[in-house]
Amino acid sequence: MTDTQTQDLPGGDMFTVGEPIADTKAPGGPIEQMWTTAKFDNKLVNPANRRKLSVIIVGTGLAGASAAATLGEAGYHVKSFCYQDSPRRAHSIAAQGGINAAKNYNDDGDSTYRLFYDTVKGGDYRSRETNVYRLAEVSTNIIDQCVAQGVPFARDYGGLLDNRSFGGVQVARTFYARGQTGQQLLIGAYQAMERQVAAGTVEQFTRHEMLELIVVKGKARGIIARDMVTGEIETHLADAVVLASGGYGNVFFLSTNAMGCNVTATWRAHRKGAYFGNPCYTQIHPTCIPVSGDHQSKLTLMSESLRNDGRIWVPKRREDCDKDPRDIAEEDRDYYLERIYPAFGNLVPRDIASRQAKYMCDEGRGVGPMVGDFRRGVYLDFSDALSRMTREQIDAKYGNLFDMYQRITGEDPRVVPMRIYPAVHYTMGGLWVDYDLETNIPGLYAAGEANFSDHGANRLGASSLMQCLADGYFVLPNTIRNYLASGPYEPVSEDAPEVVEARQSVESRISTLLSINGERSVDSFHKELGNIMWEYCGMERTEEGLRKAIDLIRALKDEFWRNVRVLGSADTLNQSLEKAGRVADFLELGELMCIDALHRRESCGGHFRAESQTEDGEALRHDEEFAYVAAWEFGGEGGAPVLHKEDLVYNFIELKQRSYK
Amino acid sequence: MNLTLKIWRQEGPNDSGRLVTYKVSDITDDMSFLEMLDVLNEQLTAQGEEPVAFDSDCREGICGMCGLMISGQAHGPEVTTTCQLHMRSFKDGDTITVEPWRAEAFPVVRDLVVDRSAFDRIIQSGGFISVNTGAAPEANNLPVAKPKADRAFDAATCIGCGACVAACPNASGMLFLGAKITHLSELPQGQSQRDARVVSMVNQHDHEGFGGCTNIGECSAACPKEIPLDVISTLNSDFRKAKQA
Ligand SMILES: Cc1cc2nc3c(=O)[nH]c(=O)nc-3n(C[C@H](O)[C@H](O)[C@H](O)COP(=O)(O)OP(=O)(O)OC[C@H]3O[C@@H](n4cnc5c(N)ncnc54)[C@H](O)[C@@H]3O)c2cc1C
Ligand code: SF4
Ligand code: FES
Numbered sequence: 001m002t003d004t005q006t007q008d009l010p011g012g013d014m015f016t017v018g019e020p021i022a023d024t025k026a027p028g029g030p031i032e033q034m035w036t037t038a039k040f041d042n043k044l045v046n047p048a049n050r051r052k053l054s055v056i057i058v059g060t061g062l063a064g065a066s067a068a069a070t071l072g073e074a075g076y077h078v079k080s081f082c083y084q085d086s087p088r089r090a091h092s093i094a095a096q097g098g099i100n101a102a103k104n105y106n107d108d109g110d111s112t113y114r115l116f117y118d119t120v121k122g123g124d125y126r127s128r129e130t131n132v133y134r135l136a137e138v139s140t141n142i143i144d145q146c147v148a149q150g151v152p153f154a155r156d157y158g159g160l161l162d163n164r165s166f167g168g169v170q171v172a173r174t175f176y177a178r179g180q181t182g183q184q185l186l187i188g189a190y191q192a193m194e195r196q197v198a199a200g201t202v203e204q205f206t207r208h209e210m211l212e213l214i215v216v217k218g219k220a221r222g223i224i225a226r227d228m229v230t231g232e233i234e235t236h237l238a239d240a241v242v243l244a245s246g247g248y249g250n251v252f253f254l255s256t257n258a259m260g261c262n263v264t265a266t267w268r269a270h271r272k273g274a275y276f277g278n279p280c281y282t283q284i285h286p287t288c289i290p291v292s293g294d295h296q297s298k299l300t301l302m303s304e305s306l307r308n309d310g311r312i313w314v315p316k317r318r319e320d321c322d323k324d325p326r327d328i329a330e331e332d333r334d335y336y337l338e339r340i341y342p343a344f345g346n347l348v349p350r351d352i353a354s355r356q357a358k359y360m361c362d363e364g365r366g367v368g369p370m371v372g373d374f375r376r377g378v379y380l381d382f383s384d385a386l387s388r389m390t391r392e393q394i395d396a397k398y399g400n401l402f403d404m405y406q407r408i409t410g411e412d413p414r415v416v417p418m419r420i421y422p423a424v425h426y427t428m429g430g431l432w433v434d435y436d437l438e439t440n441i442p443g444l445y446a447a448g449e450a451n452f453s454d455h456g457a458n459r460l461g462a463s464s465l466m467q468c469l470a471d472g473y474f475v476l477p478n479t480i481r482n483y484l485a486s487g488p489y490e491p492v493s494e495d496a497p498e499v500v501e502a503r504q505s506v507e508s509r510i511s512t513l514l515s516i517n518g519e520r521s522v523d524s525f526h527k528e529l530g531n532i533m534w535e536y537c538g539m540e541r542t543e544e545g546l547r548k549a550i551d552l553i554r555a556l557k558d559e560f561w562r563n564v565r566v567l568g569s570a571d572t573l574n575q576s577l578e579k580a581g582r583v584a585d586f587l588e589l590g591e592l593m594c595i596d597a598l599h600r601r602e603s604c605g606g607h608f609r610a611e612s613q614t615e616d617g618e619a620l621r622h623d624e625e626f627a628y629v630a631a632w633e634f635g636g637e638g639g640a641p642v643l644h645k646e647d648l649v650y651n652f653i654e655l656k657q658r659s660y661k
Numbered sequence: 662m663n664l665t666l667k668i669w670r671q672e673g674p675n676d677s678g679r680l681v682t683y684k685v686s687d688i689t690d691d692m693s694f695l696e697m698l699d700v701l702n703e704q705l706t707a708q709g710e711e712p713v714a715f716d717s718d719c720r721e722g723i724c725g726m727c728g729l730m731i732s733g734q735a736h737g738p739e740v741t742t743t744c745q746l747h748m749r750s751f752k753d754g755d756t757i758t759v760e761p762w763r764a765e766a767f768p769v770v771r772d773l774v775v776d777r778s779a780f781d782r783i784i785q786s787g788g789f790i791s792v793n794t795g796a797a798p799e800a801n802n803l804p805v806a807k808p809k810a811d812r813a814f815d816a817a818t819c820i821g822c823g824a825c826v827a828a829c830p831n832a833s834g835m836l837f838l839g840a841k842i843t844h845l846s847e848l849p850q851g852q853s854q855r856d857a858r859v860v861s862m863v864n865q866h867d868h869e870g871f872g873g874c875t876n877i878g879e880c881s882a883a884c885p886k887e888i889p890l891d892v893i894s895t896l897n898s899d900f901r902k903a904k905q906a
Contacts, residue, residue, distance in 0.1 A: 056901075070794040085716065086781050087723040088821055105801065141797070148797035148848050150790045152814040159804030183723055184817060191789035198785040206778065229770055258718040292691045297699055298720045410690065473794045487860055521706045523699070566709045572673055573771040576706070595901065655833055 009643075010345040010543065011034040011598035014550065018642040021275075023632055025435035031284055031652050032112075035134045038435070039478050043485035045155060050075035051201075053484045056223055056239040058210045058265050060087030062182070062465060063448025064244030065189035066472025069418055071198030074475045074477060076484070077644075080193065081205045081225060083260055083578075088190040091246055091258040092468065095182025096303050097166060098174035101139040106163055110171040112136045117653060118169050119463060120350075123428075123456020124605035124621065125655045126278070128629070128648065130435055136235075138384050138474040139466050143175055145473055149188040153177050166304070166461040174462045179303055179400055181293035189472070208234070209578065211509075213241065213444070214500045220269075220444035221492045222499070224506045228578065232380075232570035233506055235494050239442045239487040240480055243269060244472065247427040247449035249282065251586045251593065252538070253530025255291060256288060258299045259290055262582040264591050266431050266450050267609055274431050275631035275644060277452030279589065280597035281428035283459050284539055286353035288423035288534040289408055290377040292565055299423040302380075302401055304461055307346045307353070309385040309397070310418065312379050313339050314365040321367055325379055325417050336360060351619070354422035358539050361421070370421045374386045374515040377419035386414065422539060426464060428455045428606060436479035437471060439629075443483060447471035452629065457605025472623065507578040510570050513580045519562030522579045525560050529553065530584070537594050542610045546598040557587040592632060592641055602626045623655050662688045662798040664755035666701065668713055669760040671769055677832050678769065680758065690749035697748055706906075707774060715773040717788060720744040722885065725820030729773055730760040730829070735824035735883040742822065742885045749837035760861060763821050764832035766870040772787045777823050779869040780837060785863035788841045790850050818886045825888075827881035831872030836880035838866050839892030842899055856903035863900055 009017070009351030022116070027037040045053065053076050057068050060082040068080040082090060102115040115136035120127055143161070147153065153175050154162040163172040177184035196202040204224065212224035222237035223460055244264035249255040270276045287302045313333045315321055320328050336356055338345045346353075357378045360366060391414070395402070402413050409419070431439050431446035434452055438445050448468040455463065492499065536542075536549035560583070568574045603612045603619035604626070612620045627650075633642040663686045671678030692700070703714035709750050717727040722745040731737035737746045751757065759773065767775040786871050805813075817840070825836035842859055845851035851858075867873075874893055881890040 066794075073793045084718055084724070084726060085777055086821065088781075089718055090728050091719070091724075093720055094719050100887055101799075141795075144797040144800045145792075147803070148792040148799040148850055149789065150813075150845055150848050152810060152817050152844070155805055155807055155810045157807050160801050160809070178896070180723065180818065184814075187817065191784060192792075192794075194781060194785045195789040195791060197781075204781070206781075220893050258724065259720060260718050293688070293689060295692050295696050295700055297693070297696050300721055406747075407741065407747065408691075408693075410747070477794070494722055521703055523703065565706060567706060567709065571787070573714055573774060576712060648805050 010601040011595060014598065015333065015641045015643050016635070018633060018644045021440070021644045021646050022129065023130070023434040023646065027440070030312045031130065032132060035137055042478055042482035043179065045481055045485050047075055047359060051077055052488050053077065054079070054131070054238045055242060055480065056236055056238040057081070057242045057244060057247070058088065058223065059244035059246060059448070059450070060190070060193070061090035061092035061244060061246055061448060062189055063472045065186065065193045066091065066469050067242055067447060067476045068202050069189060069192035069196055070473050070477045071480065072193070072199065072201035075201060078196070078202045079205065079238065080202055081208045081210055081223070081230065083207065083209045083350070085206055087193060087204065087206065088187060089185060090489070091261055092186045092465070093183045094256075094258065095465055096179045096301065098164065098176035098181045098462040099142070099304070099469070100166070100173050100462040101143045101171060101175060102136055103140050103143060105161060106172050108171045110173050114171065115139060115173065116192050119454070119460060120456065120461035120653050121656070122458060125456060125623070125627065125650070126604055126629070126648065127456035128453050129650055129652055133469055133652070134475065135454050135470050138470045141474060142466060142469045146185060146188050147493070149192060151184050151188040153176065153184070164257045169460065174491065184464060185469065189469070192428050202640060206256070210245070210265045211268065211506045213272045214502045215272050215441060215497055216492050216496055216498045219442045219489065221489070224502050226506070227257060229573050230430050231569070233503060235499055235503060237494075240483055240490050241444065242445040242447055242476065242480070243431065243450050244447040248586070248589060249424045249427050251534045251590050252424040253526050254291065254296060256285065259298060262585065264582055264585045266446065267585040268399045268430060268590055269439070269441070269444060271634050272441065272442050273634065274444060275633055276429065276592065277432035277629050277631050278429040278457070278596065279593045279632065280600065281457050281606050282424055282538070283350065283428060284422045285359060285425035286350055286422050287380065287420045289405060290419050290421035291371050292369060292409070293371065298606065300404070301423070301425065302405060302418070302420060306352070306392045306398060306401060310380040310382050311335055311384055312346050312378055312380055314360045314392065318364045319617070321365060321375060325381075332635060335367070340363070349458070351608070354655060355539050357420070357422055358430055376421045376497040378421065379417040380420045381417035382413060383417070402442065405659055420438050424538070425460055427508070428452065428457060428459055432629065436482070437475055438479065438483070441605055445476060445480060447476055457607055458591065463506055509581070513566050513577060514567070514570060515563065515586070516564050518561050518565050521565055522583050525556065525564060526579070526583045526586070528556055532556070533590050533593070537590070537597050539596045540608050543598060546594045548556050553591045553594065559589070560584065560587060562596035592613060595641060596630055596632065600630065602624055621657065627655070662748070662749065663740045664688055664751065665756040667894045668773070670713065670772055671772045673771055674768055688748050689905070690747065691743055692748045693720065694731070694748065695744050695747040714774050716774050717744055723820060725822035728762055728824055729872035730762065730827060731811065734829040735762070735775060736885055737797065740883070740885060762827035764871070766832065767823060767826065777821070779871070779879065780821050780823065780834070783834070783838060783862055783865045786847070787854065787861040791854060804834045805848060809847045812842065813844050816843035816847070816888065816892055820886055820890055822885065824883045826871065826884060828879040829872065830877060830879065831875060833874045833880070834866050834869070834871035835874040835893050835896060836884060836888055838862055839896035840880065840888045843895045844891040846895060846899055855899065856906050859896065859899040861905050
């Protein structure tokens with residue numbers, strides 16, 4: 001199915017091109033009516049038949065837990081999996097800022113259309129219009145649902161819900177629960193799911209890791225999971241499978257993601273035929289606590305709201321970089337964002353703020369400790385704000401963040417300027433899905449951060465939580481219904497060749513990992529991969545760098561399978577074994593990310609190709625060539641991946657260049 | 662700094678377990694306690710000894726996954742989670758004892774990892790508001806007075822880490838339970854199931870083998886989210902009212 005005209009494409013020696021693809025599920029007609037039409041056209045399942053139908057859901061974050069709760073309430077038989085000891089600990093819990101919804105409670109001109117517009121524009125026109133419109137449309141129901149569950153959103157003195165505005169938009173549509181919005185939303189979804197566990201519709205498997213997808217006669221029919229306590233390899237079969245297993249930012253080793261976040265669930269599905277959409281789109285967040293040394297295991301995000309009052313600067317002269325910042329005179333400071341972007345100043349979007357910080361450090365004007373031969377930090381200074389506001393006022397606004405910073409760094413940002421540096425935060429790529437959130441494997445769905453569809457090349461703040469809950473509470477229950485209506489599908493036996501094969505491949509992979517007994521720890525491979533990815537496939541990418549990265553990753557992968565050391569056995573809790581499996585998948589994903597980044601010779605959103613910039617150094621998109629989704633098909637062991645393009649058709653929004661000058 | 666660690670090693674639920682002494686060096690102030698254990702584990706791996714198993718995920722103080730008894734204190738010498746405890750709280754030459762949470766209701770899985778699924782079963786017994794998706798009324802139809810909203814919020818910040826249980830001489834889970842009861846009882850949405858909820862959650866708590874509360878207060882003192890002791894008063898008064906009803 002592939003052709004040979006790849007030589008003209010950048011990096012065309014690394015992949016082949018397959019047939020174009022398209023979403024065929026979104027109904028026609030005006031965009032405002034599509035979702036209503038789709039819900040009506042989707043087939044119904046009689047309540048009595050629902051309990052005969054089963055769904056496996058991998059992941060209990062906002063997307064997975066909300067889907068499990070809702071499908072359970074509807075009466076389907078749901079099996080839910082997560083690798084933590086409790087579903088309540090999924091990574092969604094860490095989200096701080098808030099969740100968007102077009103409620104227009106402030107009457108400031110918000111609407112479904114405006115949220116839709118902002119999201120498409122914010123994603124640099126690389127998301128799919130129809131999916132995004134639906135997201136905006138169901139956003140208001142999410143808030144109603146969560147409030148009814150008892151989620152304690154911030155309220156004003158009249159007892160009504162409070163809103164704030166978030167980076168890149170001009171209306172206040174963000175609902176929040178102090179700095180713990182993700183936690184409160186997740187607890188709501190978790191409680192709704194536990195209610196179904198008690199009701200017997202949801203079966204919960206904690207400390208279970210999905211290690212393989214089962215595909216029988218072209219349809220997704222189950223998973224192979226490992227009980228992480230006993231080591232038992234289990235087969236779970238169902239009529240449909242949902243992957244809501246989160247993002248893959250941990251390919252960079254250091255990121256703001258939780259330690260266990262991984263790509264295994266989606267990568268294993270990719271290897272079984274599911275297309276991977278836009279893997280190279282990584283979001284980098286500008287306000288994280290910088291790396292302090294070699295032993296750092298993860299990075300911590302400081303809420304973006306700090307940029308409302310903090311001013312960002314570095315010393316004008318390199319010689320000043322190791323001075324106490326309080327001794328650097330005003331005229332020797334470079335408030336570079338205010339200088340370059342006078343209109344937006346410190347509030348430019350995430351990708352721009354991040355890239356500029358990197359340039360300052362690359363120029364040798366970074367601050368903080370030397371990590372390697374670099375200082376990776378810039379100042380975020382509150383001294384102006386402290387002279388404008390009282391200490392009480394500033395503490396009321398930022399106190400908990402200041403305390404968190406102080407706990408981690410040992411420095412009080414009320415006294416010395418905070419230091420920040422960009423860090424990997426979120427991945428916009430994920431499994432390719434259509435309007436129904438179904439992958440190209442029938443019966444396999446992907447939701448939340450695990451799919452690719454809604455955020456394009458860049459995600460606006462507060463819109464991932466919205467997407468996860470939209471997918472889980474409102475979209476999937478309606479679209480899976482249509483698929484299940486044709487079921488129950490023919491029962492699959494545990495002895496079916498596809499099942500046996502899936503199981504054996506898991507077992508042999510585990511025994512291989514345990515038998516290599518080489519010299520290097522799993523973490524050392526993960527760190528090295530992370531360095532390669534950050535250096536060459538991070539904030540700025542070049543053809544030369546990406547080619548180098550691909551070579552380095554291939555060599556590292558080769559070494560991994562010869563020289564990794566995983567101790568212990570397969571039949572107990574074995575954390576090195578868990579990590580080894582995940583790093584093995586990250587090595588393969590990392591290579592695909594670089595190939596994807598290499599072929600996209602344009603800059604957009606979280607993907608900045610140095611070869612494609614305007615005269616004054618801003619990102620330059622090439623819509624004529626690249627207004628498509630890159631959906632990658634696995635090319636077989638050692639084979640080249642196959643690129644399928646889905647053209648992005650904008651019928652309702654006109655494409656424009658983003659500008660923040 | 663150089664440290665001596667005495668770490669609980671237990672191969673599985675049926676092993677009796679013992680403290681094993683290890684030395685670590687080159688530990689810096691800015692490492693978190695868990696990063697210090699990462700250093701130890703790299704060292705053990707290099708020596709061919711199996712690394713120490715311990716739980717963590719967010720390493721940001723919010724998921725509640727980490728949790729160790731550090732020299733007899735839940736989460737260690739500061740009021741925070743283990744992942745947010747930094748080595749600047751220790752001195753060169755210190756000897757530190759590291760053990761898992763100890764409670765009958767939290768069986769040890771391996772080394773420092775325990776099974777806290779009893780908390781999930783307590784939530785299953787009633788820690789929710791029964792509302793099906795799609796059945797929710799417009800959010801602003803039901804205002805919540807700010808003081809009530811704030812108190813509900815404070816209680817809702819419990820991360821389910823289990824430090825309260827580990828710190829309590831009775832291994833009581835009342836602080837965890839009281840936090841959930843208070844969160845839901847303060848809100849108008851939580852009223853219709855209020856009585857039934859408290860009775861069934863208390864029953865489940867006792868059934869899991871957690872002890873009773875004798876007002877010692879170690880739970881609240883150890884709680885990284887500073888859940889106040891008075892959530893237990895709310896729990897008790899709701900329980901009494903429900904029993905009378
Ligand atoms: C620090 C931080 C702050 C953020 N703040 C915001 C914010 O303010 N607003 C916003 O909108 N977004 C925010 N985000 C992004 C947002 O939190 C995430 O994108 C979102 O929560 C992802 O949810 P999810 O349901 O897709 O997956 P997750 O919550 O990541 O859940 C993944 C689930 O899958 C399970 N899992 C994974 N792999 C396997 C496997 N192989 N087998 C079994 N189970 C598996 C895990 O156990 C877990 O249950 C933030 C992200 C971070 C890191
Ligand atoms: S009450 Fe505090 S100590 Fe107990 S589980 Fe909740 S957060 Fe942890
Ligand atoms: S690891 Fe999440 S709270 Fe410590």
